[in-house]
Amino acid sequence: MSANLSALFYLISGILFILALRGLSSPETSRQGNYFGIAGMVIAIVVTFLSVGNFGTGFIYVLIFLIIGGSMGAFIAFRIPMTAMPELVAGFHSLVGLAAVFVAISAFLKPEAFGLGIIGNIKLASLIEMSLGAAIGAVTFSGSIIAFLKLRGIMSGAPITFKGQHFINLILGIIIIFLIYYLCKSQSSNIFWSLVVISFILGVLLIIPIGGADMPVVISMLNSYSGWAAAGIGFTLENTALIITGALVGSSGAILSYIMCKGMNRSFFNVILGGWGATDQASNLQSKEKKPVKNGNADDAAFLMKNASSVIIVPGYGMAVAQAQHALREMVDALKKNGVKVSYAIHPVAGRMPGHMNVLLAEANVPYDEVFELEEINNDFANCDVAYVIGANDVTNPVAKSDPQSPIYGMPVLDVEKSKSVLFVKRSLSPGYAGIDNDLFYRDNTLMLFADAKKMTEEIVKSL
Amino acid sequence: MEIDPFIFRLSIFILSIFVGYYVVWSVTPSLHTPLMSVTNAISSVIIVGAIIASLAGASENIFETSNIFGFLGIILAAVNIFGGFLVTQRMLQMYKKKKK
Numbered sequence: 001m002s003a004n005l006s007a008l009f010y011l012i013s014g015i016l017f018i019l020a021l022r023g024l025s026s027p028e029t030s031r032q033g034n035y036f037g038i039a040g041m042v043i044a045i046v047v048t049f050l051s052v053g054n055f056g057t058g059f060i061y062v063l064i065f066l067i068i069g070g071s072m073g074a075f076i077a078f079r080i081p082m083t084a085m086p087e088l089v090a091g092f093h094s095l096v097g098l099a100a101v102f103v104a105i106s107a108f109l110k111p112e113a114f115g116l117g118i119i120g121n122i123k124l125a126s127l128i129e130m131s132l133g134a135a136i137g138a139v140t141f142s143g144s145i146i147a148f149l150k151l152r153g154i155m156s157g158a159p160i161t162f163k164g165q166h167f168i169n170l171i172l173g174i175i176i177i178f179l180i181y182y183l184c185k186s187q188s189s190n191i192f193w194s195l196v197v198i199s200f201i202l203g204v205l206l207i208i209p210i211g212g213a214d215m216p217v218v219i220s221m222l223n224s225y226s227g228w229a230a231a232g233i234g235f236t237l238e239n240t241a242l243i244i245t246g247a248l249v250g251s252s253g254a255i256l257s258y259i260m261c262k263g264m265n266r267s268f269f270n271v272i273l274g275g276w277g278a279t280d281q282a283s284n285l286q287s288k289e290k291k292p293v294k295n296g297n298a299d300d301a302a303f304l305m306k307n308a309s310s311v312i313i314v315p316g317y318g319m320a321v322a323q324a325q326h327a328l329r330e331m332v333d334a335l336k337k338n339g340v341k342v343s344y345a346i347h348p349v350a351g352r353m354p355g356h357m358n359v360l361l362a363e364a365n366v367p368y369d370e371v372f373e374l375e376e377i378n379n380d381f382a383n384c385d386v387a388y389v390i391g392a393n394d395v396t397n398p399v400a401k402s403d404p405q406s407p408i409y410g411m412p413v414l415d416v417e418k419s420k421s422v423l424f425v426k427r428s429l430s431p432g433y434a435g436i437d438n439d440l441f442y443r444d445n446t447l448m449l450f451a452d453a454k455k456m457t458e459e460i461v462k463s464l
Numbered sequence: 465m466e467i468d469p470f471i472f473r474l475s476i477f478i479l480s481i482f483v484g485y486y487v488v489w490s491v492t493p494s495l496h497t498p499l500m501s502v503t504n505a506i507s508s509v510i511i512v513g514a515i516i517a518s519l520a521g522a523s524e525n526i527f528e529t530s531n532i533f534g535f536l537g538i539i540l541a542a543v544n545i546f547g548g549f550l551v552t553q554r555m556l557q558m559y560k561k562k563k564k
Binding site: 010013014017018020021022024025026027030031033034037038040041044045048049052054056057058059061062065066067068069070071072073074076077078080082085088089092093095096098099100102103105106107109110113114125219220223226227229230231233234235236237238239240241242243244245246247248249250251252253255256259346348353354355356358359362363365367368369370371373 | 469470473476477478480481483484485487488489490491492493494495496497498499500501502503504505506507508509510511512513514515516517518519520526528529530531533534535536537538539540541542543544545546547548549550551552553554555556557558559560561562
């Protein structure tokens with residue numbers, strides 16, 4: 001296949017990828033969009049086979065490895081529970097990053113196969129592109145592994161900080177730039193390998209200081225990185241499909257990170273530099289005094305909600321941990337039978353990744369037109385009888401609106417306290433991730449339901 | 465003077481960033497998780513690099529170091545392609561409208 005023809009086909013698959021993202025503007029068109037994406041991928045792979053035109057023994061091996069990888073992927077995709085989606089996505093990011101590193105290594109070891117020159121005399125531009133691809137890919141890989149371990153609970157979600165951390169990261173970043181510079185001058189493979197190793201280390205150090213609830217930002221950021229890595233490789237291989245995809249994914253991840261930061265009213269750098277929970281916990285411990293809270297049980301909650309005319313559910317990460325989404329849906333069904341109007345309010349950073357709550361509710365068969373974003377529903381709290389907060393905490397804290405001293409001041413929060421009564425399902429009075437006491441616990445219209453989210457919801461269903 | 469082909473690729477790259485910017489802002493927030501998994505899947509188009517790495521300029525020995533890295537790249541990218549698209553499909557299947 002001629003180079004021009006295959007370039008046109010790569011353009012087509014790039015366009016199909018754009019359409020795949022475009023489809024996600026509404027759930028109705030999204031499934032079709034996914035097929036566009038699959039078609040784009042098939043075109044890109046087939047065209048690559050045809051343009052390489054080598055159908056010898058190597059081709060058989062490629063097919064075998066494709067099938068091995070493909071069946072592992074398919075197995076994972078079918079078996080994974082929806083609650084594990086954040087760590088799955090982090091794991092997948094790490095694979096893209098590592099694949100980018102491998103392709104870059106391979107291009108460095110055998111540049112003539114890619115038409116980039118010969119060993120020891122690789123074209124300057126290609127060398128810069130492949131080393132950038134390798135460095136970003138390596139950071140994506142090791143960073144995503146750390147994110148995966150934290151999300152999976154294998155590693156503690158608490159921020160790991162030490163003195164001079166940011167200084168070391170800065171030094172590593174500068175070393176990477178120097179290594180790329182010297183790599184271009186010397187073409188030495190030792191420098192290339194050190195570049196890869198240092199990037200792996202940088203990836204680890206970048207993610208360890210970031211705590212659990214900041215994971216939505218981290219995942220989006222790594223998503224973005226995996227795109228830039230792909231684009232770097234795309235420039236090396238002079239492949240339009242890769243360049244287009246890399247740019248799409250890169251900007252997609254960047255926008256998601258922006259939305260997540262906005263949802264916490266924090267700057268991107270503030271999140272990346274980490275240590276939100278770390279600094280504030282100390283001051284919080286001192287100011288802890290016993291304030292009275294109203295304590296309720298499942299029967300009280302059932303009574304309140306049954307006699308309400310409208311209920312708003314506010315889910316958070318705790319719902320995901322307790323896997324309470326199905327019980328929640330049963331509760332809502334029972335309420336609807338009693339003529340109660342129920343809707344769901346989702347904060348942008350609820351959960352551990354963008355859209356986390358929406359997927360869980362969709363899994364529990366909650367129709368997506370009952371689920372609303374913060375701006376859409378926030379005014380409705382004033383007219384609602386009961387707000388049922390399940391597994392959310394910081395995103396409902398009224399302190400964010402009233403106390404300029406609070407670290408979460410200015411963060412957009414759900415106006416839960418405006419509803420006539422608030423039911424707050426929580427295991428204990430402990431503060432949330434931000435380490436800040438939630439003012440909502442002590443309000444007169446708040447009834448605390450101390451229990452596991454799932455158990456409490458099930459009990460409420462029973463007494464309904 | 466002729467324009468370096470690199471400039472054309474750079475133009476495609478920058479225009480695609482703009483396309484991505486506008487397309488992604490129009491994605492509804494409730495589909496942000498599928499957005500991540502599908503961008504994951506499509507960024508695995510890096511498999512074309514891995515295929516070239518394992519096939520192109522193949523000499524007698526198909527298990528040279530560079531080919532092996534290519535093969536590894538293929539496995540990783542394939543996990544992602546199949547896993548990414550299928551899990552997206554599975555998620556999107558769950559988004560239903562209210563039964564009237």
